[in-house]
Structures are given as structure tokens and as C-alpha cells.
Amino acid sequence: MTHPLVPVTLARGAYAEFLRVQGILRRESAGGILLLGAALAAMLAANLAPDFYVGLRDLHVGGSVLGIDLQLSIGHWAADGLLAVFFFLVGLELKHEFVVGDLRDPRTALVPVVAAVGGVAVPALIYTAFTIADPLARAGWAIPAATDIAFALAVLAVIGAHLPAALRTFLLTLAVADDLIAIAIIAFFYSRGLQTGYLALELVPVALFGLIAHRCQRFLLRHWWAPWLLLAPPAVAAWVICYASGVHSTVAGVLLAFVVPVRPPEGGDARAGLAEVLEHRIRPFSAGIAVPLFAFFSAGVALGGAQGFVDAVTSRIGLGVIVGLVAGKAIGITGATWLVTRLRHARLDPDLAWIDVFGLGVIGGIGFTVSLLVSELSFGQGSPRDDIGKVSILTASVLAALLASVVLGLRNRHYRKVELAEQVDDDADGTPDAFQPRP
Template structure:
């Protein structure tokens, strides 16, 4: 008869969307504060562009400004203002995205493979599902499959602007989840642009850009300081990358990934954190709003809106953002939690995750950029795709607002608990106290240690009694 096997105890469930550590909470709060302000400016710029492009007396001036060319033609940089905004200013945005990604990989949520699994899978599903929805819609309607990547991107700044406008105080964990999702989303959007929207390569220019990046990396490793060194070098790298045929924003990402984002002894901030702190306001407050100003100006009318739902390409974009993003992110999150035995924080419920997934359906900056790239030879279709991005983002924002408002009282209470600082020491009180279970575990640990010391003392005492000294 075989011996009875002792059952293996179940693995301890890992929680996600729980309370952040204090340093991570402070970083997320500062990053989101800047992005929220930038998102409001982005919203203002988009509305301004729509008004400017749709008022009959102003529409011609909008097109004239957007299409005005400037820049050195000898260097292949005689570009329109709209082109400068998309390829030049967005390089700043993607530089910040590169720094964010590097920080997340070495010091943030993505440094631990187990913790990173949830946002990575959620972001991947949140990009695959919209692409699938777009593809199926266009296969059924006989449309072009070239715009499959348009609804795959999330605009974190616009999403946070919506939160600022509707006045919903999401808990820090949900905001951090949204931010991490957007960072991973940006990474895969960068890969999509680099792989699928690269024109014929100019290997001489590409080689020059790679040499420039190598010099940039070498200077960083040698500890060379001074904006007057890096800014001119960055401009040269950007210009070479643009002329290479690879989208110029890739240069910004590459330089951002090269910055060191870990702190050394005696440092209050790593170089990456310091540079990000300086450049993020420029990105969120100037670069992205100006891009929106010269990209969101499309004709909007009752007929144009009806056409969005009548054309398979534009309908695919709307459904991809509203349905694909929501279903993909929520399903990816739920399945990951289900098969990794992760459990949701006690303070939150799955409808909260669904609401945030709906909010991630706001695709603006990168979606508009990919729309320009996907249908570069068809100006009319490009404008219709832009209108679809705006409409899909608006619908996602409205749905997310409704869903978040349903739980707003709960969010407000959690946010107040996270922010309460009764002793005014600058550290939220919730980080200065422990729950009863913690105290119980500590008491049990001390009792075990004391018992071990008593047993050790008894053993030593008995050994001393048997020992009679030297002969």
C-alpha cells in the first residue's frame, strides 16, 4: 500500500492593481500631472484645429499654414509645417516615450517579469483586437486593409485630459496601470511604424544615423554633460534618420532608450529621470499640441460623419477603437489574472478594469500619425480616416465617462485615503501604517525567533552541565 502524499498547498495569490510603493506613487503622480496638463492643451489644440478648418472664412488659411513649406532643400528637409509637426515635433514625444520605456524596464513595473506580464499581455491584446476588428470589417465590406494599424494606439495624454475634464479621481493603481499600458502600447506602435511604414532605405543616411547614435551612446557612457553637445548631435541624427527612409521619430526613441535610468550612490535622480523631467513638459505642452493643431483639422459635417459609418476603412477604425481596444485589454487582463492566479485588489472590481479599458480606446496622436502613413497617397481617404479617429475617440471617451462616473464615489474615497496626510509630513498616512495582518505576522515571527533562542539556550546549558573542564 503506497504512502499517502501530503497535498501541496496552493500557491499564494499575487495581487495586481494594489497599492503602489511610495517612490513609484510619487513618480506616477508627477508624470501624470504633466501628461494631464498636456492632455488638456492637446484637447484645446484639437478643438481649435476643427474650428479653424471648418469655419468657411478660416478654412483656406488653415490649409495654407499647414501646407507652407520651409527648411533646407539641399538636406532633403524642405517640409510642410504639418510634416515638420509629424516628423519633427513627434520625435520629442517619442524620445520621452523611449525614456519612459527604459525606466519601466529597469526600475518600474516592467522590471519584474511576473509583474510585467499583466500590462504587456493586456497591451498586446489591446493592439491585436483592434487590428483584427479593422481587418474583419474591411474584408466584409471590400475596403482597404492598409489601415489595420490605425486603431491600435492609445493616447495617454488625451485619456488623462478626459479624466481631468470629467473630474474623476482614479486611484493611483488604476492610473499607473493605464500609464504602463500606454508605455507598452507606444513600444509596439514604434515597432509597427519601423517595420511596416518604412520606405526605400538610403543606406548611406542610415549608416550615418547609426554612427551618430553610437557617438551619442559613447558620450553618455563617458559622462559628458551639456545640452550644447547633445542637442546639435540629436538634430543631426534626426535629419539622417529622416533621409534614411525610416520614420524620423525612431531616432527619438533610440536616444531615449540609451539614457541611464538607474540611480548611483549619491544621486537624487538618474540622468534619464532628470532629462525626462526637463523634456516631458516640452513634449506634452508644445510638441504634441502643435502636432494635433496641424493634424486634426478635418472637415466635419453631418454628411462627413455619416460617411464614417458608410466606408469600411473608417468604420473599421471606429469599431477598432471603441470595441477592439476595450475587449482586447479587458480580455487580456482577465485571462492573465485567471491563468497566473493573480487576484484583483480588494478595493477594486472588474468593472473598474473594463472602464479603464474603454478609456484606452481614445486613440489620437499615434493613430493620426499612422493614418497619415497608411494612406499617404490618398489625401481624401486620409482626411476620412482622421475623422474616424476623432469620432472613435469621442465615442470611447463618452462611454468611459459614463462607466467611470458610476463608480466615482468609490474612486473619490480611495483617492482621499491615498492622499490623506494628517501629520503634514509630506508622506501620505497610508504609507506610515500597517494593517492588522501585518502586525500579526510580525508577532508570530518574533515569537518563533524567541522560541528558537530558548531552545538554543537549553541545548547550550545541557552541554555545559556535561562538560567537566580540562583533565
């Protein structure tokens, strides 16, 4: 038994937090399945009807708004516009975790945050090592740095039904921290031609959005149509100005999310804050339409036959991405978790084993949505290097999913046997013993 004064890594969380995480897992898993279908459709379209696919992706629509040119290709609308919705949800989840979630406690946040840093740094270093001799290829150093939480959770839902709740919570909080790092990377390293005037002007619609969200929260919660009427105009203005500023426009979604109140208004009967309500209403659109459409217009790459595929995955970029995602993520996440555990003189939760942490590190190598975006930002959408990066991302994600299926599949069988061997009694409040605090 672990001594009560010894810190525990991946300890059991609160039961309420477990229920919230379970709900997110189910929603993200469904989104991962749609994402996979969109990626497969894109690959089929790009290889069976390449002229139609490229023509549709590169079709320009839009116009000029207040002197800002918004005539973009459909592919860019998907990457810049639809993904802003996805990043808005990421921002809401980040704020929830840091305000009322597990990450509000620095001691609890330390392990997943450090693990996320390791899971970003090691893949980036591996990629840089493979591309050190090619300055143009080095621009993609952040491609293997991101984990696609929807795909990862979809795989975990299939192979990890009996894995302990602490592992699932750890993967989600790790992904939240990973998303925060990815957002910072995109904002600071992949901005082009910064316009300081527009950057300053961006504060106006974001502040207006936050003012309305806080001052009118009760009204927004009471009427389903109110957020669309009151919050949509400053949100669109923030997106347009962010696009004009040179910062990738998806960052606007994060900034807007950060000013949404998480806690419900005082003195009212609302059980949830505006952030949770908006997340509940917008997530179906993001998971069911926005992200799959982005995947469809980004994942379509003409392989050029078996030889073209081999040439892509064995190139400097290809090896950097594949080794970075499959090996780098596993090494970075597991190594960082082990290191912070040792430095804190802590112990892994007695119900878990380090092979479980390694399995989560492997599943963290499933990179898709943000990795595809970073590939486009690094090399330009549709360029030969971008195609190589995307083929490598898809290949690495499949390899990581297969390897995780083996590692976590075996651990899932182990925990299933443990469940069958134990008799879990419910106490008076109906909460299983497995979620009670340790004595």
C-alpha cells in the same frame, strides 16, 4: 483576504512609485487639455477658413543638408520633426520603466504588457474585418491600435479623482507598453524605401549621443546648458539620417532615448539620472508646443457638412476605426487582463472590481496623437482616406471619453463613498495605510 502566495493582479505598488506616477499624471493631464484645444482650433480653421489652413499646412520650408532633401511642408515638419521630441520622451519613459520602474520585474510587467498586446491586436483585427474587401483601406489596420496617454489621463484626472492608485499606475504602465508596440509597428510596417547605407550610418550619431550621455553625465547634470551644447548636434544628425533611411524619423527619438543613462552617476551627489533631468526639461516643450502643433496641423479636416460626416463615419474605414477604438480596446485590454490572471491562477486585487478594468479598457479607446500619425502614414497626409481616418479617430475618441466618463464616473462615486466611510491613519513615517504591504 487574498492568500499571500496567490499572485494579485493590479496590486498596490511602492509608495515612491505612486508619487512618481502622480506627478506624471498631472503633467500629462495638462498636456491633454492643450491637445484638445489644438484639435478644436484645427477643426475650426479647416472648416471656417479651409484655404488658409491647407495653404499653411502645405507650405514647404527647408532645404538640402548633405545631399538629403529636407524641404518639407509645415505639416510634415510637425509630424516628422516635432513628434520626434514626443517619441524621445516616450523612449525615456520606456527605459525608466524597464530599468528602475515597475516593468523591471517580469512578474509585474506581464499583466500590463499582455493587456497592451490585447489592446492592440483586437482593434487591428476589427479594423481588418471591416476593410477586408478594400486593399487600400486595409493599410490603416494600425490606426485604432494606439492609445493617446495625454488625452486618456486628462479624462481620468477629471472623472477619477477617487479611483485607487493601482488603476492609475496600471493605465500608465499599460500606455507605456502600448507606446512600445506602436513604435515597433511604425518602424517595421510603415517604413518606405529603406536605405541600408543610411540605416548603418544611423548607428554613428546614436552611439556618439550615448557615449557623451554616459561619459559626461556629471558635467551634463551640473550645467543646464551642457545637454543643449553637447547632445543636440548628434541628436539632429541622428534625426536627419533616420529620415533619409526611410524609417519614420520619430524612431530616431526613441533610439536616442534608449542610450540615455537612467541611474545617477556613482559617487556623486546627484539625486536623479540624466534621463529624468532631460524628461523634466523637455516635457514642457513637448506637451505645450510640439504635440499641440502636430495636432493643429493633423486634426484639421473639412467635414463637408452633416452628410459628409455621416458618410465618413459609416464608411469601411470609419467603422473599422470607431468600432476598433471604442469596442476593440475595451474588449482587448479587459479580455487580455482576465486571461493572464486566470492562466497565472491569480486574483484581482480585492479592493478592485473587473468593471474598473473594463473602464480603463474603455478609456484606452481614446486614440489621437499616434493614431493621427498612423493615418497619415497609411494613406498620405490630406488624402480623402486620411480625412476619413482622422474624422473617425476624433469621433471614436469622443465616444470613448463619454463612455469612460459614465463607467469610471460611477466607480469614482463608489470609491469616494468608501473613502468617506473609512478612517485612514498615518503611521510614523507619514505613509497612509492604503499604501502599506498586505500582511
